[in-house]
Amino acid sequence: MENLDTMKEMVEASIFEVFEKMFYLFLEPDGVECPDYDAEAHVSFSGSMNGKLRLLLSEKATKVMVKNMLNLEEGDITDGDIEDCLKEAVNMACGNFLAKMDDTGRFALSISAFLKPPESVLCRSDDTISLNLTSDDGEVGVIMQVFPNGT
Amino acid sequence: MAFNILIVDDSRSMRSVIKKVIYMSGFKTDQCLEAANGREALELLSSHWVDIILSDINMPEMNGFEMLEALRKDSLLKSIPVVVISTEGREDRMREAVALGAKSFIKKPFLPEDIKRVLYEVIGVGDDGESGYDEGDGGSLDF
Numbered sequence: 001m002e003n004l005d006t007m008k009e010m011v012e013a014s015i016f017e018v019f020e021k022m023f024y025l026f027l028e029p030d031g032v033e034c035p036d037y038d039a040e041a042h043v044s045f046s047g048s049m050n051g052k053l054r055l056l057l058s059e060k061a062t063k064v065m066v067k068n069m070l071n072l073e074e075g076d077i078t079d080g081d082i083e084d085c086l087k088e089a090v091n092m093a094c095g096n097f098l099a100k101m102d103d104t105g106r107f108a109l110s111i112s113a114f115l116k117p118p119e120s121v122l123c124r125s126d127d128t129i130s131l132n133l134t135s136d137d138g139e140v141g142v143i144m145q146v147f148p149n150g151t
Numbered sequence: 152m153a154f155n156i157l158i159v160d161d162s163r164s165m166r167s168v169i170k171k172v173i174y175m176s177g178f179k180t181d182q183c184l185e186a187a188n189g190r191e192a193l194e195l196l197s198s199h200w201v202d203i204i205l206s207d208i209n210m211p212e213m214n215g216f217e218m219l220e221a222l223r224k225d226s227l228l229k230s231i232p233v234v235v236i237s238t239e240g241r242e243d244r245m246r247e248a249v250a251l252g253a254k255s256f257i258k259k260p261f262l263p264e265d266i267k268r269v270l271y272e273v274i275g276v277g278d279d280g281e282s283g284y285d286e287g288d289g290g291s292l293d294f
Binding site: 080094102 | 163165211258260
């Protein structure tokens with residue numbers, strides 16, 4: 001398995017690509033740890049490695065994503081739009097990451113899930129990648145846990 | 152000539168984006184139908200004819216591969232070209248999709264130009280809007 005630093009770079013590149021192409025949100029590394037997030041979407045994967053990718057978003061980032069993706073006015077955005085967009089975002093980010101990690105490997109992705117408010121953000125451990133990203137349009141947190149095969 | 156298109160994706164947002172890209176591309180459409188999974192798509196296809204299907208893979212109830220298999224077994228529906236639009240952009244998954252009859256593969260995240268290019272390639276429509284589509288000659292991918 002790749003080391004966590006390499007994986008962190010690939011997670012970051014995958015997130016940047018998805019957010020730029022699909023949501024027109026241009027993120028930068030921030031360094032601010034665990035700001036208040038409004039919602040979460042996560043997806044699990046299994047294959048040559050197993051894990052879970054969580055995306056955490058501030059309210060501002062969420063609204064801008066939905067607005068940009070669906071071309072809606074802010075007042076027209078529904079809870080269903082938010083849930084759907086965030087689930088699709090984490091699904092794309094995870095698929096993109098896995099393709100970068102192992103283009104020949106076989107992975108299964110779970111159906112993505114949405115949580116508002118998010119689960120606890122604090123989960124530092126040796127098998128966790130954590131990114132705090134920012135933009136003019138709000139904050140995005142990324143937490144990826146990688147589990148040993150067979151768990 | 153205008154075409155009937157079926158978009159199969161469990162994400163309503165993604166269906167909406169794909170639909171918008173198709174309209175903005177100038178691709179001539181008559182009906183743009185939507186289904187949330189393979190089962191819904193097959194139900195729609197029992198009463199509607201479409202010229203092309205754009206489908207995700209990872210969906211609940213019936214995924215894209217299962218839908219491709221079902222289409223391949225149907226003597227009438229197997230002639231409809233299917234383009235897979237999925238996050239699963241690994242080469243083995245593309246090969247699997249092509250083996251099951253997919254004509255092309257677009258990886259999410261995509262640019263609007265990606266969908267436009269593949270639509271025109273697969274259905275064989277020139278810039279003049281004239282259909283050059285010939286059944287069985289829809290811009291197959293070679294791996």
